[in-house]
Structures are given as structure tokens and as C-alpha cells.
Amino acid sequence: MRRRLSGVLVIAGATALLSGAAVPSQEAKPGGDAVDERSSGAQTLPEIRQATHGVIGGPHDFTSATGRARDACAACHVPHVLGVRPVTVAGRASTEADAGVADQAEAAPSPPDAKEERSRVAGEAEAAARQAILEMYRITGQSPAHEPNRFTPGATSLICLGCHDGTVASSMIGTAHAMLAGVREGFEVPDGFVWRDHPIGVPYPQRERGYVPRSRVEADGRIRLPEGRVECVSCHDPHNAAGEPYLLAMSNRRSALCLACHEK
Amino acid sequence: MKRQNVNSPKPREVGKARRRNAGGATVGRGSWTAGCLAGVLGSVCAIWLAGCASAGGSPGGAFEPATFSAESGELEAVVRGDLLEFEPGHDRMPKQNLLDRIIFGERRSAKRRLRTPQGMNFDGVTLLVCDQGGSGVAAITRADSVVRWMPNLGKESVAPLDVCTDDSGRVFIADSVAGVMCCPALTEASVDRWEVLLAPDEARRPVSVAVFGDVLAVGDARAGRIERVEVATGRRLEAIEYGAGGMRIVSPTGLAFTRDGSLLAADAVQGVVHRFDAEGTPLEPIGRPGRGEGEFVRPKDVCVIRSGRVVVADAGRQSVLVFDSEGRFLIEVRGGEGWSGFTMPGGVCAYDIAAGDEAEASERDDRGGDAREFIVVADTLGAPSLVLVELREVKPGGEEH
Numbered sequence: 142m143r144r145r146l147s148g149v150l151v152i153a154g155a156t157a158l159l160s161g162a163a164v165p166s167q168e169a170k171p172g173g174d175a176v177d178e179r180s181s182g183a184q185t186l187p188e189i190r191q192a193t194h195g196v197i198g199g200p201h202d203f204t205s206a207t208g209r210a211r212d213a214c215a216a217c218h219v220p221h222v223l224g225v226r227p228v229t230v231a232g233r234a235s236t237e238a239d240a241g242v243a244d245q246a247e248a249a250p251s252p253p254d255a256k257e258e259r260s261r262v263a264g265e266a267e268a269a270a271r272q273a274i275l276e277m278y279r280i281t282g283q284s285p286a287h288e289p290n291r292f293t294p295g296a297t298s299l300i301c302l303g304c305h306d307g308t309v310a311s312s313m314i315g316t317a318h319a320m321l322a323g324v325r326e327g328f329e330v331p332d333g334f335v336w337r338d339h340p341i342g343v344p345y346p347q348r349e350r351g352y353v354p355r356s357r358v359e360a361d362g363r364i365r366l367p368e369g370r371v372e373c374v375s376c377h378d379p380h381n382a383a384g385e386p387y388l389l390a391m392s393n394r395r396s397a398l399c400l401a402c403h404e405k
Numbered sequence: 406m407k408r409q410n411v412n413s414p415k416p417r418e419v420g421k422a423r424r425r426n427a428g429g430a431t432v433g434r435g436s437w438t439a440g441c442l443a444g445v446l447g448s449v450c451a452i453w454l455a456g457c458a459s460a461g462g463s464p465g466g467a468f469e470p471a472t473f474s475a476e477s478g479e480l481e482a483v484v485r486g487d488l489l490e491f492e493p494g495h496d497r498m499p500k501q502n503l504l505d506r507i508i509f510g511e512r513r514s515a516k517r518r519l520r521t522p523q524g525m526n527f528d529g530v531t532l533l534v535c536d537q538g539g540s541g542v543a544a545i546t547r548a549d550s551v552v553r554w555m556p557n558l559g560k561e562s563v564a565p566l567d568v569c570t571d572d573s574g575r576v577f578i579a580d581s582v583a584g585v586m587c588c589p590a591l592t593e594a595s596v597d598r599w600e601v602l603l604a605p606d607e608a609r610r611p612v613s614v615a616v617f618g619d620v621l622a623v624g625d626a627r628a629g630r631i632e633r634v635e636v637a638t639g640r641r642l643e644a645i646e647y648g649a650g651g652m653r654i655v656s657p658t659g660l661a662f663t664r665d666g667s668l669l670a671a672d673a674v675q676g677v678v679h680r681f682d683a684e685g686t687p688l689e690p691i692g693r694p695g696r697g698e699g700e701f702v703r704p705k706d707v708c709v710i711r712s713g714r715v716v717v718a719d720a721g722r723q724s725v726l727v728f729d730s731e732g733r734f735l736i737e738v739r740g741g742e743g744w745s746g747f748t749m750p751g752g753v754c755a756y757d758i759a760a761g762d763e764a765e766a767s768e769r770d771d772r773g774g775d776a777r778e779f780i781v782v783a784d785t786l787g788a789p790s791l792v793l794v795e796l797r798e799v800k801p802g803g804e805e806h
Contacts, residue, residue, distance in 0.1 A: 203655070203674055206629060206655045207655055207674060207675060208652075212674075215694070216674060294748075294786060299748070299749060299786070300721075302749065302785075302786065303673075303703045303705075303721055303749060304673070304703070306521070306523070306537070306720075306749075306751060306785060307523075307564050307566055307581045307612070308523075308566060308581075308612045308613075308626060308656065308658040308673060308705060308751075309626060309658065309673050309703075312537060312564055312581065
């Protein structure tokens, strides 16, 4: 729900931009260039950031680079998936196509197992809706590279690395950040190895001593562990909601971000 | 600095090649041995074999080709597998650091794999692969498929992203940190003579290079433009900043020239392949953003093959798309039934085996001309890292040329 709300806020911000709201006047180059903290309109850039969930005017704002307002979101998201309807309490269908299926199922004469059939259709519709909502927040179709017992980047990290490979944006592959070469598919790590850099694609060791339980880590929604794994979005928020340096998901003052997972 | 020689070629040893299991993961010799033992025992082996069959693997380690057909039925793309599958002599790598041992393991210690391959170039003899994770450029000769590392780049090249060669053998490298570098030739005598052609302050983040005649095109992702330089004189030509319809160039991550000197530029942010004529005048782009047929999410690299077809590697779609010379979509190569697909294709180049050999070109023409073409796809984060794909024309009756 929080994510959906975030998405709505971002879209609202982009809509405001389209309708002529104040926009940053400087060239907000994607990829980490310095951002001028002034704007041409009445609002200051921090205010715009606040209103648009930190995307507008941030390093992930491609509007000034492409000249298209929709690229506040569309550079990473696929807008045509927005035709998805949210799931109702009764588990009704979420998409137009699914709605048709569900309606047919409800309109049909009730055989003895009609209730079971309705339940199945509703379940499928709900699953489809969840998948569709997930698709809203990533580049659709991105398939994860998870392999059992291997540390590989998840689907969300692949989106980041699709740009942060040194081409579109600064590299997280060849540098000492994240995992130098560890993001390669099939990377194996021996027991007891001490990481020099923070890994991604690794299962969160919630049952090990020294780690905060996953439920507590994710409790306030700032730190995310997609599919129970540590990914780029675990420490960084591409929407820059917190307005922290390096797009950190939360302030790391007094190592707060580190200590959100690591018990020391 | 001396060339960092790699071992002499040796016959391939059975079972050393890494294989894909059911999920597409690579498994080593230990797993193979264990699998065979389990097979003797019975039921586990059956499961393993079923897994291999479903993923395109086989007990012998060979890759089962995955075939894709164009809607017109006139073209097929066949994923042949790992280009380095037959790399011989990989068990005497002279130098291996701790990270290599951790990554590749003791038993495979000598088989130096590419870490994060991106831009490539093939001149008919040598395939050059930019490997940012290795901070160098790998040179893979077709004759023995041994991976050698271009010397004297370790200190100068930090993040090589793309490479190209011109007709005279000069090598150009786009390094996003160090700038654009040039070497007179890839020979023992001249390989140490690297010079910086464009310093970082001249090309702020060079991410792609292509050369046609004496004109070198450099994609600058930070400035959002394509620089053009006359190599002989160093004179800067007018930079290209806009595509057709006034579309700004944002991130020209892949460049390629066609035979007539037209320039193609894959723009990873705009989601199109810009086209320009020899003078730099914008032409109608190839593709558009989206996930439909012939559309792009994150087009990272582009190449033109012998037939004039245009091949684009799209990291967002996790696929490779093929267009005809006019920009009409033909076929998409992506994972699916029988093949797990690319993880993040970041580079593509034509692998024309006759490009550097007239005799081979003649033989090729005798045996069917342009019916079969090959490309190599660099899967930056996937395995295998270099995937060989064959494109072949099909006669109307379904028979191959």
C-alpha cells in the first residue's frame, strides 16, 4: 500500500509538472551531476522534491535531459501497465481481461463446485493483480537471475545495473562499491569470507545472530528486502523520498542505516 | 610492458566446460561428477537429466541451440551457446589473485572468465572485449579462442566500455574515466604505444566508439552528444546533439557505422536507435520506447552485420533485436522455452569469420554466400558471458540456404 501511495505521489508530481507547475531551470543531468538548488518558479527545488517524492530535480529525473515531462517516471517505469484496476475486498478481477473472466464466472449457472471455481478465479485474479502492480514498479518483463544457493542480482537490482554499469550512469560494476564482480551470475562465496563491500543479491540472514529480524527491518517500509534478499533498493531509494545523500533509504547518521540490519 | 601471455592451446578436456543446469546456473566439474554418480544410483540421475533437457543443456555439456523464427519465416536466429566453450589451455593461467580464486574457485582457477563484458569489436581475426570488471580489454583470437589481456591497459584504462578498429588496424577504446585512447595496431611492437585521443575533459564520459574511414565517432553520455574527430589531424567535427524530430541525444551507449557511412546510435535513455547520414543529418530513428515488437527499453549497443541488418542489444528487454537495413523489425532473441536467456546484454558485434580473410570469404560465397551470419552478444551479468548467435536465411519452403 505504501508503495502504491508512493507511486501515486510521483505520478501526481509528474502531472503537476505537465500542467505547468514550477520546474527546475537548471540542467539536472542524470547520472550524478550537480543539481542547482534553485528553480525558476515560485517553489524551491527542495519543495518540489518534497511534493514529488524526491524524484523531480534529483539524479533520476530525466525530464530536462530528454525534454519530455513524462520521463520523470517513464525512464524507469512502463506507464501502459497503469490500466490495472486495484483488487477489491471481494477479490474481483484487476484487469479488464481478468474482469471479463470473473464476470463470466459469476454470471454462469452455479454447479455444485461453483463456489470453488469462483474462489479459484478470484485467486488467479488477485495473483494477476499483484503481479501487475509489481510490474508498475519495475521495467516489465525483467526476469530475475536468482539461482539456488548462488548470489545473483535480483530483478530490481538489474534495473539499477541496467544504467549503473558505467554507460548511462556511474558504474557500480567496475568500482569498489556494492559487489565488484560479485554481481555476476553464478558467483559463489565460501563460508567465512569477509566482504570488503556490501553484497547484493544475497538472502537476508534473518536467523543469524547479529542481524535484526527481517520483520523489524522492513517494518517502516524504508528498507526493502525484495524476496528476502539484500538488493540495491535495500539501502538506496531511487525515488529519493528521504532526500538523503546518495539516495540513501534513510539517514545513516550515527550508522543508523547500517544498524537497521546489523546488530552490533 | 610485455604481453601477458596466456598458456598455449591444449585439447579440450571433457567435463571441464561449465554447463548450465535446469535453472541456467553454471555448475562445475564436481557437480558433474556427483550427478553421474547419482545417475548410477538411479532416481536422482533421472531428475538431473530431465533438468538438463529442459534448459538446453545435455549430459555432454553441449548447448542445445535455441531457434527463433521471424514472423515472415525468412530468417532464423539460433543461439549457439558460449563462444568460449571450447577455450583450450585454460588450466595454466599464470596469475590469479584472491578475488579470482573466490569467484572462479580453485579447480577452475586457470580459466579466466570475463567478468562484465560490454562493448566489442571483431576484425575477422581477433575479438576485442571490454571488461570493466577486469579493468581491461580481452583479446580473443578465433584460431584458438584463448583469452589474452591487452597489456599496458591496467594502469591507463580504468573502465573500458567500447572498442573499435579501423581498416589500418588502429584500436580505439572508450573509457568512461580515462577518455578515448588509441593504439596504432594490436601487435607486439606497437601495443604499448597507447595515447589519449580525447582526454576526460574533452569527452566527459565516453561510452561508445565507432570509426568509418578517418572519422571517429564517440558517444558522450555525460554531455549527451556524439563527438566526431578526424583521427589523422585530430580536428573536431561538429558534434551531433539531436536526432530526428529534434529528439535530444541523451545516452549514446552504442555506435555503429553502416557500409555507406551512416551512423547508428543506440540511446539507452531515449529508447531508440538514432540514425544519421554521413554528414550527420538526422534520419528516421529505428524503434521507439516500449515493450512491443521492435521497441526498446534500454538499448545498449548496436552493430551492423554483413547483410546490412541492424542488431541491437537491449539490457532492459534482456534480448537482442534484429532489424533490416531499413529499420523494419525482423526478429527478437530472448529467453524462453529451452533457453534461460540473457541476463543483461550490454554489447553486440558482428562475428564475420571471413572479414579478415579473402580466401575464407571466397569459400563462404561458394558455400551459400550471405545465408549465414554470426553475432556475439556480451551478457554483462549473465552466463555464459559471450553468446554466439547465428542468423540464417530460410527458403520459403522452410529449408535453410
